[in-house]
Amino acid sequence: MSNVFHDIEDKEAVVKEVNRILKPGGRLIIIEFKKDVMFGPPFKLRPEEVEQYFNKWGLYQRRLCRGFSLSLHAGP
Numbered sequence: 001m002s003n004v005f006h007d008i009e010d011k012e013a014v015v016k017e018v019n020r021i022l023k024p025g026g027r028l029i030i031i032e033f034k035k036d037v038m039f040g041p042p043f044k045l046r047p048e049e050v051e052q053y054f055n056k057w058g059l060y061q062r063r064l065c066r067g068f069s070l071s072l073h074a075g076p
Contacts, residue, residue, distance in 0.1 A: 002031045006045050011053050019057040028059075 008014050018028055035044040 001028060003033060005030055005032055005050060015053045015057055015059075018054075019059065022059075 005011065005014075022028060030050060032047075032050065033044045035046050
């Protein structure tokens, strides 16, 4: 999911659907604009804000780089 999560109106519904369709051990990578950069959309999310949505559904995450990329894993 690249540079789109900030635009999604019903983020909870999207996270619920990702949890439903992601196989155990499957991955979703989220790439977003960092909140403190000059370019990109006017409304941006911090990594912690995005993580909160996915943590509710038990998806495990790890940051991939110094920018804003999350790798989310379903199940063990």
